[in-house]
Amino acid sequence: MAEPKPEVIVEGNDTAEIAQFGTEEKNENSDGDVIGPKLLDALEQPEQIRRIVREAILLAGGATAILLQVAEPGVAKGVDEYSNFAYRPMDRLRTTMTYVYCMAFGTRDEKKAVIEMVHRAHAPVNGPGYSADDPELQLWVAATLYAVGIDLYQRMFGDIDDAAAEAIYREYAILAISLRVKPGMWPPSRKAFWEYWDNKIATTEITDHAQNVAKSLLFNKLAPLHIRAVLPLVRLTTTEMLPPRIREAYGLKSTKTRRGAYRFAMGFTKVTYPCLPKVIRTYPMRYYLKDMRKRLRDMA
Template identity: 65%
Template sequence: MTTDVFVAPEMSGPADTINEKGALAATDALDSRTMTPGSPEKQSLAIGKTRKRLDPLDPSFQPKEMQKVVQEAILLAGGAVAILLQVANPGVGRGVNEHSNFAYRPVDRLRTTMTYVYCMAFGSVDEKKTIIDMVHRAHAPVQGATYSANDVDLQLWVASTLYAVGLDITEKIFGKFDDAKADEIYQEYAVLATTLRVPPEMWPVDRKAFWEYWDRSIASFEISAHAISVGKDLLWNKELPLWAKINMPALRLMTAEWLPPHMRDAYGLKTSKSRKRAYKVLLGVTKTVYPQLPMFIRTYPMKFYLKDMRRRMKNMA
């Protein structure tokens, strides 16, 4: 059982502006509000503020509100956006492009990424320890002159995309959370960062601080050749199984509408009036149909990957 570097799960995503609550503004995308340039690297994300968070390896840690978000199969629809946002960070993009088997084993990458997310949300303490150890061992050889897979700034960005994208698609389909619920979800999502050696104090203290960090990051990234290469492998991958190829046109359509415009253009995606109309129809149908599906369908990927994880762990014992 292997665990991949940097890349996040297949979930939802971004493109124009986002308010302090994480709800999308009029453009239906996740881009910056302020677009204030500045490197996010090693900045203090909440100067003078700290928040005590539960140890994710404590048996009492149960991220119940995060679980309600993560369990939904619809999150897989936005995975391309999450990945493209991640590799927009130059260090992540270079690491994935130079050390990943993404182009040849896309389904395996999806499995390993989803296994990590589901395990951190639903796994036992022992299961979490096993997966975390696998991630750290997989990251150890991923080094370069300008990046390291164990760089906490890069891991913070990866975890941030998982939160932003997961919240985005959930609110697109089910509506916005009230402030109290949104705060709980945000604080629980810190587990995806802190279990990757990101110090707890680096996870922004609250949602306002998070979106300020998000704005700085989005504004500072220029899409590199490494990121573009990963994007091509992701969105035009010839190694995909048939079921995935059938869904790629819809995935590219949604990804184009959810990415920030400058990223969409850099990744070679297109938009137009007709494409926007098609996207609105697709989103409207999904918002109507998906919530009516039985829960065993909506939670099937989560149960499938956890069962697969436990089977693999048993075989390793």
């Protein structure tokens, strides 16, 4: 999955601090999670990432991102053993999108609350050879969100100029550092990121746990009818969006007919999607933020 190069004007503050903030000051909450004020300061006003994550089209890459995430064996084991795609296939999407939208658009207090919730949810997810709080695993999860998101955005809107692309990339670090990833672990530039990415794609192993997740995600016979109805399209887009080595390891077939159908679907979407009113293109963002705020009020 190579990164194109988009046309966006850079506005607002320098965002380098997001990937470089200090860790001198820290606050500890009642659950033992450490969230430093510097982290919350860095999360305060992420301007560039907002123009990417607000777009509903990114949801089309949800299954691709999940299969890339579980290509990392530690992630696969945790998801397979602690998630239930078969019976509740939308739960991971809801959790992931709530987290992403909150980090980009939430208030300081909302971000702190959601980060604490994520940390508490991750605490019991561990076993021989893996832990949901492992920074290396969380770095990979955040990396998949960036790679899939920026790829889909540029397919729809065209290349972003280098300065804007670098600013957007730096802000994507918030999806990693708020998940216990040390700031220095996020690759310092897009060039370094794609080197990290290529190495991971070349070396990750599709385990039985990953295959279980893929089966529950793409061939779910227990999902509600409205979800099963769109699974053929999800399988098509996911198969074609995955890097060839990962696709083949999952046993997903890319045929000439399927590639043609995918190109047609993407071409049609590229023509029509940018013409949609922004209120439609940003509906999922508003829906999940509203859902998040309701749940936070209910917990208060």
